[in-house]
Amino acid sequence: xxxxxxxxxxxxxxxxxxxxxxxxxxxxxxxxxxxxxxxxxxxxxxxxxxxxxxxxxxxxxxxxxxxxxxxxxxxxxxxxxxxxxxxxxxxxxxxxxxxxxxxxxxxxxxxxxxxxxxxxxxxxxxxxxxxxxxxxxxxxxxxxxxxxxxxxxxxxxxxxxxxxxxxxxxxxxxxxxxxxxxxxxxxxxxxxxxxxxxxxxxxxxxxxxxxxxxxxxxxxxxxxxxxxxxxxxxxxxxxxxxxxxxxxxxxxxxxxxxxxxxxxxxxxxxxxxxxxxxxxxxxxxxxxxxxxxxxxxxxxxxxxxxxxxxxxxxxxxxxxxxxxxxxxxxxxxxxxxxxxxxxxxxxxxxxxxxxxxxxxxxxxxxxxxxxxxxxxxxxxxxxxxxxxxxxxxxxxxxxxxxxxxxxxxxxxxxxxxxxxxxxxxxxxx
Amino acid sequence: xxxxxxxxxxxxxxxxxxxxxxxxxxxxxxxxxxxxxxxxxxxxxxxxxxxxxxxxxxxxxxxxxxxxxxxxxxxxxxxxxxxxxxxxxxxxxxxxxxxxxxxxxxxxxxxxxxxxxxxxxxxxxxxxxxxxxxxxxxxxxxxxxxxxxxxxxxxxxxxxxxxxxxxxxxxxxxxxxxxxxxxxxxxxxxxxxxxxxxxxxxxxxxxxxxxxxxxxxxxxxxxxxxxxxxxxxxxxxxxxxxxxxxxxxxxxxxxxx
Ligand SMILES: Nc1ncnc2c1ncn2[C@@H]1O[C@H](COP(=O)(O)OP(=O)(O)O)[C@@H](O)[C@H]1O
Ligand SMILES: [Mg+2]
Numbered sequence: 001x002x003x004x005x006x007x008x009x010x011x012x013x014x015x016x017x018x019x020x021x022x023x024x025x026x027x028x029x030x031x032x033x034x035x036x037x038x039x040x041x042x043x044x045x046x047x048x049x050x051x052x053x054x055x056x057x058x059x060x061x062x063x064x065x066x067x068x069x070x071x072x073x074x075x076x077x078x079x080x081x082x083x084x085x086x087x088x089x090x091x092x093x094x095x096x097x098x099x100x101x102x103x104x105x106x107x108x109x110x111x112x113x114x115x116x117x118x119x120x121x122x123x124x125x126x127x128x129x130x131x132x133x134x135x136x137x138x139x140x141x142x143x144x145x146x147x148x149x150x151x152x153x154x155x156x157x158x159x160x161x162x163x164x165x166x167x168x169x170x171x172x173x174x175x176x177x178x179x180x181x182x183x184x185x186x187x188x189x190x191x192x193x194x195x196x197x198x199x200x201x202x203x204x205x206x207x208x209x210x211x212x213x214x215x216x217x218x219x220x221x222x223x224x225x226x227x228x229x230x231x232x233x234x235x236x237x238x239x240x241x242x243x244x245x246x247x248x249x250x251x252x253x254x255x256x257x258x259x260x261x262x263x264x265x266x267x268x269x270x271x272x273x274x275x276x277x278x279x280x281x282x283x284x285x286x287x288x289x290x291x292x293x294x295x296x297x298x299x300x301x302x303x304x305x306x307x308x309x310x311x312x313x314x315x316x317x318x319x320x321x322x323x324x325x326x327x328x329x330x331x332x333x334x335x336x337x338x339x340x341x342x343x344x345x346x347x348x349x350x351x352x353x354x355x356x357x358x359x360x361x362x363x364x365x366x367x368x369x370x371x372x373x374x375x376x377x378x379x380x381x382x383x384x385x386x387x388x389x390x391x392x393x394x395x396x397x398x399x400x401x402x403x404x405x406x407x408x409x410x411x412x413x414x415x416x417x418x419x420x421x422x423x424x425x426x427x428x429x
Numbered sequence: 430x431x432x433x434x435x436x437x438x439x440x441x442x443x444x445x446x447x448x449x450x451x452x453x454x455x456x457x458x459x460x461x462x463x464x465x466x467x468x469x470x471x472x473x474x475x476x477x478x479x480x481x482x483x484x485x486x487x488x489x490x491x492x493x494x495x496x497x498x499x500x501x502x503x504x505x506x507x508x509x510x511x512x513x514x515x516x517x518x519x520x521x522x523x524x525x526x527x528x529x530x531x532x533x534x535x536x537x538x539x540x541x542x543x544x545x546x547x548x549x550x551x552x553x554x555x556x557x558x559x560x561x562x563x564x565x566x567x568x569x570x571x572x573x574x575x576x577x578x579x580x581x582x583x584x585x586x587x588x589x590x591x592x593x594x595x596x597x598x599x600x601x602x603x604x605x606x607x608x609x610x611x612x613x614x615x616x617x618x619x620x621x622x623x624x625x626x627x628x629x630x631x632x633x634x635x636x637x638x639x640x641x642x643x644x645x646x647x648x649x650x651x652x653x654x655x656x657x658x659x660x661x662x663x664x665x666x667x668x669x670x671x672x673x674x675x676x677x678x679x680x681x682x683x684x685x686x
Pocket of ligand 1: 446447451469470471472473474475476477478487
């Protein structure tokens with residue numbers, strides 16, 4: 001409890017200080033956020049949504065709100081995290097926008113802090129309108145501290161061919177907390193790809209509490225990639241919430257490699273008929289890492305298709321949690337929803353929890369789900385060996401296949417190559 | 430025709446799976462360049478023999494010996510057998526998620542090449558090797574970019590086994606019911622591919638339940654396996670006899686012997 005009060009105290013100090021220039025509606029949003037968080041406190045394992053994940057290390061830790069980046073990296077230092085030098089890019093360090101490392105585009109690919117005043121109507125129309133805070137202490141807390149993050153706006157019928165890169169770096173030298181808040185608005189019939197990456201420069205313990213809202217307009221297509229490669233001592237809590245219009249396509253890709261403890265709430269609302277959604281995710285964990293993915297796909301309209309694929313590869317004492325909730329609202333007829341979660345246990349001490357939760361309130365729908373937890377398939381192992389591949393190589397190949405199945409759905413070649421190299425590096429260890 | 434050297438010599442082989450003895454003393458000699466067929470009723474142990482020869486760890490060898498190319502086969506791991514030229518076309522080919530057919534086959538070929546001290550092939554070199562082999566089974570590249578056997582039809586899986594056989598060029602190929610579940614066109618394609626691969630330095634053991642495949646591949650010797658033993662051997666005409674009479678008369682023969 002002490003820590004909740006501490007956080008609320010730090011909010012009061014912060015709110016009465018440098019950010020007092022904010023417009024009233026934003027101040028109200030923040031006040032609503034902190035009141036919610038104060039009321040809810042940190043989640044505990046008695047709550048259904050947190051059954052398998054204890055946030056004690058965060059609740060009992062002491063993370064200070066950073067006042068400025070602990071240090072600012074050079075372009076050379078951040079290059080390993082970039083996919084290409086060209087294209088639009090926003091870089092943040094410890095939550096603060098770094099103009100010198102970024103290539104923004106007017107008020108369309110810009111820091112949120114900037115557009116809050118420059119595009120007030122647009123931001124006000126969308127910010128906080130999709131993510132739930134009612135029963136979500138972490139997104140409520142993020143909302144309390146809303147100040148900076150990435151803002152991407154793609155005007156109607158505009159196609160941006162190069163991926164837009166959003167890079168969130170932790171300097172990783174002090175136990176700080178950052179609350180990046182991102183807003184992506186893809187207007188009607190527009191098209192864009194976005195790559196959101198979380199990484200660390202140092203290996204100190206820190207806490208990231210991020211929220212990203214993604215709005216996809218009627219007939220638009222968005223490809224949103226999210227790569228979590230925080231340091232092994234980091235705590236990463238995040239919410240990604242999307243909202244799709246009629247006949248839109250959203251491909252969401254998630255990769256989680258890092259963090260001592262990571263919890264990611266993924267929510268997708270299919271609000272207009274004829275929408276298509278792909279949720280494609282991979283968690284690759286080792287040591288004592290713990291990652292919890294809590295996904296909710298809300299079929300609120302008819303004739304929508306959602307395909308969800310999550311694979312987990314768990315070594316050593318790692319633990320992966322996956323919850324796949326699918327809601328089909330009354331009237332969401334002709335819903336086509338498929339969900340699979342496959343977990344590979346590479347050690348006798350690794351553990352996976354997989355729980356589908358289907359809530360179907362319409363009768364003319366097709367919903368399937370399947371999940372597996374287990375070691376490498378001995379039949380596949382023998383098949384490879386019978387072809388001349390040695391046992392160790394066969395194991396590596398099969399494990400790689402588990403990850404490659406997910407990476408193979410990603411369309412940005414340099415990103416696929418970057419992630420492929422990380423996976424291969426991990427398997428070679 | 431001059432007889433080749435003995436490639437495989439199985440003597441008194443007894444093997445069990447899940448605690449049940451399935452092979453109860455199998456004797457079999459195969460020479461270089463020969464094609465042998467093994468026929469027999471379902472459950473007689475044909476696949477067990479194939480899996481034991483390939484080295485499946487679930488099968489327990491309880492007695493007897495197998496000499497292969499002058500070596501004790503049971504001293505070799507499955508991968509070592511493969512590198513020495515043993516190949517098994519599986520009755521039930523396995524799906525491998527996330528690994529493309531092409532990557533799988535190149536990994537296998539390179540593992541074998543490496544063991545022989547030959548240079549590994551990069552993707553481009555491999556593609557050249559592959560091109561002609563694909564034609565033989567009537568496939569294009571598209572099948573190569575799909576995950577191994579995933580979503581393949583029964584016939585596609587069997588063709589895929591033959592493609593692997595063609596690319597890996599083994600010295601001793603075991604085909605376990607490669608003909609089952611194939612329509613007549615696919616059967617002909619498979620038979621044609623096998624006939625093309627027949628060579629003085631390559632032997633085949635073709636396991637089948639029906640005589641159908643043997644209309645297209647003429648074996649040198651036909652064996653009948655019943656209740657874990659080879660109860661009869663003969664020329665190609667034996668396959669026809671079995672087709673006409675069924676297996677029951679042999680099962681009875683096995684009982685009394
Ligand atoms: N992995 C296994 N576990 C348990 N029993 C098996 C296994 N494989 C084969 N068997 C049993 O061994 C016997 C012979 O099977 P198999 O060799 O597959 O026969 P065939 O190929 O001639 O039809 C059957 O009774 C079968 O049920
Ligand atoms: Mg069989």
